[in-house]
Structures are given as structure tokens and as C-alpha cells.
Amino acid sequence: MPSVLALTDTQISTWVAAFLLPLFRIIALLSTMPIFGTTLVPRRVRMYAALAITVAIAPSLPPMPPVQALDLSALLLVGEQIIIGAAMGLSLQLFFQAFVIAGQVVAIQMGMGFASMVDPTNGVSVAVIGQFFTMMVTLVFLGMNGHLVVFEVLVESFTTLPVGQAFDAGNIWELVMRLSWVLGASLMLVLPAITALLIVNIAFGVMTKAAPQLNIFSIGFPLILVLGMLILWLSMAEILNQYRPLAVDALQYLRSMVGAR
Template identity: 65%
Template sequence: MIELSATQIGGWVGSFLLPLFRIAALLMSMPIIGTQLVPMRVRLYLALAICLVLMPTLPAMPQVDALSLRSLVLIAQEVLIGVMLGFSLQLFFHAFLVAGQIVSMQMGLGFASMVDPTNGVSVPVVGQFFLMLVTLLFLAMNGHLVVFEVLAESFVTLPVGEGLLTDHYWTLATKLGWVMGAALMLVLPAITALLVVNLAFGVMTRAAPQLNIFSIGFPLTLVLGLAIVWIGMADILAQYQLLVGEALQFLREMARAR
């Protein structure tokens, strides 16, 4: 019969389970992998595989009792670190989603919504289009590999057992306003163009009160809005590169990575 001492169990908990909680928390909360499109079992298997690959390169882990209060505190801390890293990536993706929702409301497509399979809620189709576009760009430019690199480096810059500093929470809280600023930067040309169109319809209404502006203005605003969005797609790659650079740099700041 195999007998395991408390020291051996504590060593296994520290060397495998504690990193696994951080990795699993990131995979459960990050975009693309952490959505409902990826089954929970697949995410768990992926977390186990990444943990097995990283184990030989990880620094020394603290020896803890598997059933002690300190081990529970360390597990909660690792889960919190992983969730914070994943949530910082969610901010980047939701900037494009918010941008699509803003331009949808301005062009009259706010009523045209569909179920977002990643979040399970209804969003305007333009926002869903922007979200699918940024997902494909993120994968095509190996953004997920950068995230895994930062995750591996976080075990050196944020060792297991080291408490999170207050500036991590403050940095994450201040970054929430970045989402709205980035979304406005994405759709500001479209909003400005649609505002000019609406002002033109207002002048037409004052010049010809008998003109039914609702029957004419709505379809024209819709068609012009789609044309403006189509024209704006020519510059979407440059805007994506700027925003993804800021988002990944923020992720490195959260993990104190280089």
C-alpha cells in the first residue's frame, strides 16, 4: 500500500495545483477560449496540458498543507490573478462590441439584433460583425500566443504566494474607461458622417414641411450608414493594431512582464 506524507502532498499541491488554478482561471475568463463556444471540458484539458508543459520551467513553489487555510488563500489568489488577466483581455474585445452598438444605434440598426453565442445575450448585428472581425484578427496575428507568453512569464514576475498589490486593482479600474474611449475612437468618423446626414434631413424638413421625413430619412440613413461602415473598414486594420498593442501592453503591466 502506498503511503503519502503531508509533505509530499503539499509539494504536489504547490508545484501543480496552484499554477493550474491560475492557468484555468485565465482560460475560463479570457475571450475566444473562455466563451460558451468552447466546452468546459476542453478548457479544462487545455489548462492541464499547459500546466504540464510549464511545470519544468516554473520557479520553486511554496510548500503548503493541502487542507490548511493558507492553501485556500493561495488558491483564491491564483484564481484572482487569472481572472484579472482574462478580464483585461475582455476589455479589448468589448471595445469593438461597444463600437458596433454605438454605430448601430446611430444608423437605425439598433433593432436588428442577434444572439451572441459567446456571451449568450442579444447584440446588434454590426456589433457582432465587429466582434467576429476582431476575433479573427486576434487569432491570425497570434495574439493568443502572446497571452500564453505573458501567462508563463507571470509565474516569475508574480510568483505564487506573493500578494497582489493595490495598484493592480487601481490600474484595472482605470482601464474600464478606456473601453468607451477606444469604442468612440473606432466609430467617431461614422458618427460624425451620420450626424451630418441627420442635420441635412433636418434642413430638408424645415425647407419642405410637407415632406414625410420619416419615410425617406430612415431608409436613406440605413443605406448611408452601411456605406460609411463599409468605407471605414479600409482603416480597421490600423486601428486594430493600435488598440491591440495597448491591450497587450496593459496585460503585461498587469503581470509585471517585460
């Protein structure tokens, strides 16, 4: 008579936890991180990607704590994994938003603040220069395999910050305080361009004071726009040079958040 495979509730809950708990952390990361968490990537694609990543890394993950499906502790573990994944994704969003703010500042200085377009990644209207910076940093991030580094940190986080270990609430507060880093990084990116445009605006102000009959709006606006595009083109090399230390800082912060090496 063939033997019957007998499974206990503990075994079933252990197998389910070994797959579902990492899945929630991965889904939260993919839903909040740049590129994958934008509206350009459909939710179904993100779900399939999260399932594929979970299936691929589940055998190499540390043992998961057994949970009961209808137990309150299971809901707490799921919520904790969502918070960890969302915090990791939002830390990367701050890095990308530094370039968006830099583009907004330059656009206002050169008179292109009114030229806005719908950002397909976030669904809001941003200045054209900010949208250009967003596309640039996205391509550079993918070209430097930044997304692979993020996935490496994600897999390592299950060892350094295993499921069931309490997530330090101070990391959330540190993430909020990191907003000052975003403002400082955005100003550092476009400080030469802002300084040059400020000098141009001061020169036109002096011209208006010296010759009041000069129609500064018909002459100055297109000239400032042309000079602004020229200054932006000349400062692009410096912006790309600043990209590497900012990216390293953002990825190092991501590693320190989860205690990775």
C-alpha cells in the same frame, strides 16, 4: 529485500502544489479571457486545455511553496491564483468590448439599433454591427497570434509574479479605472463614421424643416440605412488601422499587470 519508497507529507504537498496552484491560475485565465472563455468553448474543453498547459509548463516553473491541503494558507493561495488569472482575462475582455461598444454606437446612428441578435460568445443580445465587429476582431486577434502572446505572458507571470507573492490590490482598481479607456477606444474607432452619419441626419432634419409635407420616415430611414452601410464600408480600413495600436496597448497593459517584460 527491495527498498520501500518512503514519502513524507512535505514531499507530497510540494508535488501537489507544483501542479495544482498553477492550474488554478490557468483555469481562471481561460475562463475569463475572450475566445476561450466564451460559451462557444465547452467547460470540459477548457478544463482539458488547462490541464495540458499545466503539464507542459510545470517542469519549467519556479519552485512552489509547500502547502497543506486542509490549511487556510492553501485556500488563500488558491484564491490568489484565481484572482490573478481572472484579472488577466478581464483585461483582455476590455479590449474586445471596445469593438462591441463601437458597433453599438454605429448601429444606433444608422438606425439599426433594433436589429439585434443573440451573441453566442456572451449569451446576450447585441446589435448586428457589434456582432460583426466582434467576429472581425476575434479573427484578426487569432491571425496575429495574439493568443500565443497571452500564453507567453501567462508562463512568464509565474516568474515575475510567483505563487506566494502578494498580488497588488492596486491592479484591480486600475483595471476598473480602465473602463474609461474602453469608452475612449470605442469612440476613436468609429469617430469618422459617427461624424458622417451625424451630418446625414442633420441634412435630413434640414430637409424636414424646409419641406414639412415630405414624409421623412418613408424616405429618410431606408436612405440613412443605405448611406450608413456605405460609410461603414468606407471606414473599415481606418478601423483596422486602429486595431494594431489598441491591441499593442492591451497586451502591454497585460504585461505590466504581472510585471512581465
